[in-house]
Amino acid sequence: QGQLVQSGAEVGKPGASVTVSCKVSGYTFSDFYIHWVRQAPGQGLEWMGCIDPNSGDTKYAEKFKGRVTLTRDTSITTAYMAISSLTSDDTAVYFCARGSGSRWWGQGTLVIVSS
Amino acid sequence: DIQMTQSPSTLTASVGDRVNITCRAGQSFDNWLAWYQQKPGKAPKLLIYRASNLDNGVPSRFGGSGSGTEFTLTISALQPDDFATYYCHQYHSYPYTFGQGTKLEIK
Numbered sequence A: 001q002g003q004l005v006q007s008g009a010e011v012g013k014p015g016a017s018v019t020v021s022c023k024v025s026g027y028t029f030s031d032f033y034i035h036w037v038r039q040a041p042g043q044g045l046e047w048m049g050c051i052d053p054n055s056g057d058t059k060y061a062e063k064f065k066g067r068v069t070l071t072r073d074t075s076i077t078t079a080y081m082a083i084s085s086l087t088s089d090d091t092a093v094y095f096c097a098r099g100s101g102s103r104w105w106g107q108g109t110l111v112i113v114s115s
Numbered sequence B: 001d002i003q004m005t006q007s008p009s010t011l012t013a014s015v016g017d018r019v020n021i022t023c024r025a026g027q028s029f030d031n032w033l034a035w036y037q038q039k040p041g042k043a044p045k046l047l048i049y050r051a052s053n054l055d056n057g058v059p060s061r062f063g064g065s066g067s068g069t070e071f072t073l074t075i076s077a078l079q080p081d082d083f084a085t086y087y088c089h090q091y092h093s094y095p096y097t098f099g100q101g102t103k104l105e106i107k
Helices: none
Strands: A003-006 A010-012 A018-025 A034-039 A046-051 A058-060 A068-073 A078-083 A092-098 A109-113 B004-007 B010-013 B019-029 B033-038 B045-049 B062-075 B085-090 B102-106
Touching (some): A003 A092, A046 A068, B004 B085, B019 B033, B019 B102, B033 B062, B062 B085
Parallel strands (some): A010 A109, B010 B102
Antiparallel strands (some): A003 A018, A034 A092, A068 A078, A092 A109, B004 B019, B085 B102
């Protein structure tokens, strides 16, 4: 099975950074990549990147390279998505998901960028 | 990148109708395609994986077909709960990509 529980809503100022966490349970953390997807208000789904919890290897969509950092802490089975240099375009709901083409998603975390 | 072009963007239909949503890929790939349903304020729900496999608990009125560059989601007889937004998603190669979505509205 599996459960992914994300951290609560965040408000970040333009130019600042925010970090969203994704705590997993119910399965072996290292067995499945964790993917991050975001959705701006009224817009579609956008794949951001993924991390291999086993090795820490990451893949990023080109537009997020250098501004998004995916990490994990295997001791507490938690994945993290940090985004820096925030702009209003980063206001969105951020989701984590277990594996590719997955039925297991976190509940989403709203990030609002506002001064 | 594999671009996914979904059509139509909006679909208006009635309860009981049969509808098709199409996704065209910018290049061919081996059926690593999923279909998701999303309702406002909720995470996407997996309907179909590997292009044609119904996920556990998904009603049999949903079906997926296609291969290569053209994929279709079919809902055989719309129910009130089906009015939502649908996305195709390729997970064949990085960067993974989604279609732009199809909003299914009630007539």
